[in-house]
Amino acid sequence: MxxxxxxxxxxxxxxxxxxxxxxxxxxxxxxxxxxxxxxxxxxxxxxxxxxxxxxxxxxxxxxxxxxxxxxxxxxxxxxxxxxxxxxxxxxxxxxxxxxxxxxxxxxxxxxxxxxxxxxxxxxxxxxxxxxxxxGRLGPEPLGADFDLQAFQVALARSKAAIKPGLLSGKLVVGVGNIYACEVLFQAGIHPETRCCDLDHLRMERLHQAIRAVLERAIQRGGSTLRDFSDAQGQAGHFQLETMVYARAGQPCRVCASTVCVIRQGQRSSFFCPACQKP
DNA sequence: CACGGATCCTGATGGC
DNA sequence: TGCCATCAGGATCCGT
CATH class of the missing domain: 3.20.190.10 (MutM-like, N-terminal)
Structure with missing residues (x-):
């Protein structure tokens, strides 16, 4: 959750x-x-x-x-x-x-x-x-220590696919399966793209998307898929505006292509094959 | 060291 | 209705 x-x-x-x-x-x-x-x-x-x-x-x-x-x-x-x-x-x-x-x-x-x-x-x-x-956690995405240049250096050093890379907690912390999918959609990046294959401009777009998506999700009270609520029982609403997560087979909200799902590291990755480029 | 896969646990869901 | 397989928001450990 x-x-x-x-x-x-x-x-x-x-x-x-x-x-x-x-x-x-x-x-x-x-x-x-x-x-x-x-x-x-x-x-x-x-x-x-x-x-x-x-x-x-x-x-x-x-x-x-x-x-x-x-x-x-x-x-x-x-x-x-x-x-x-x-x-x-x-x-x-x-x-x-x-x-x-x-x-x-x-x-x-x-x-x-x-x-x-x-x-x-x-x-x-x-x-x-x-x-x-x-001790080994990466930088806080919403803090000053989430530095673009350090992020670019770390990405350039990794041969892993970007989706599991985001989940690893090394490049940045706090991004789980829902938000990794949403962030990659917003940045226009295919989940199987190797970290080191991203050019600096796409890395910068990714950096911005991480902040934007997480901040938006906090504003909306998080995502309530089954039963999440805050400590006062309030449900979140971000799940109502996901672009790709849990939308396999449905039309992309931007281009109407059919949203795809693949498995990466035992997790589902949802993406739009037209909007997100390798 | 870096990466991919198996693993912990319970509940919901869908096919037969 | 029951039974079985599959999947679910995470993170560690282990083998290569």
Missing amino acids: PELPEVEVTRRSIAGRIAGAQIHGVLLGGVLRWPLNCAPEDLLGHRVQAVRRRGKYLLLDLDVGVLLIHLGMSGRLSFAHQPSSELDKLDKLGKHEHFALQTSLGTLRLKDPRRFGAVVYAQSEQDAVIRKLL
């Missing part, structure tokens, strides 16, 4: 409401992708100071340490006060809920049917766990 726009929309939906909250309880359910890396009791009494994002990771800054949350493929967060009528559920996790943080300002819950997500505690940013997970 969640690519950068969905994670950012989630972050914005909790950041202002959870800041300053004191942790009163921690519930752990089924095993997620990685262990919590501390005893749940260790979190009690600490306060959430801020919520940041790095790539598709959410980082809850605590007064001591940081709680890293990844939504994997099917994860979503909710943050709400427990309705008084449901006080008896305070110490329970619902179906497919694997983590809950009870705080003075509400309860943060992670629901993740496929359990590809994770919640990991680290004492500091220097912690080995953080360095392992975040």
Whole structure:
């Protein structure tokens, strides 16, 4: 589910409401992708100071340490006060809920049917766990460090196809399958084009398309394909305006050619054979 | 090191 | 209705 726009929309939906909250309880359910890396009791009494994002990771800054949350493929967060009528559920996790943080300002819950997500505690940013997970990530697409010239150099060095290249997290972070397809459409680039075969002008168009598509998707509240919602239950709307993603067999919205789908690295790549050139 | 494929897990969907 | 195969927003690990 969640690519950068969905994670950012989630972050914005909790950041202002959870800041300053004191942790009163921690519930752990089924095993997620990685262990919590501390005893749940260790979190009690600490306060959430801020919520940041790095790539598709959410980082809850605590007064001591940081709680890293990844939504994997099917994860979503909710943050709400427990309705008084449901006080008896305070110490329970619902179906497919694997983590809950009870705080003075509400309860943060992670629901993740496929359990590809994770919640990991680290004492500091220097912690080995953080360095392992975040250490080799590429630049933030919406930040100042997403430099065009560095992007061009990195592309010129890679012989991989551009579509899996965008998904790798090395050239840039946060671009998943939906937005990789949409970005390549906007840039007019066929998904099988080798990174190193792009000329500098097409690289620049790609660089601009990454920013434009992700920013637009955040504005639209992300994409809700099945069940994504922000932490207040609001669905996204970007899926209504995708140009190629999940549109195989349908007419291109620009030229009316039939949208194609191929498999690259076990993932579907959707593209318009007329608008997107090798 | 760089790349492609298999892999973790559950649920939805479509064919028979 | 049931059963089976296939596919789904991610990222790591392993073999070449």
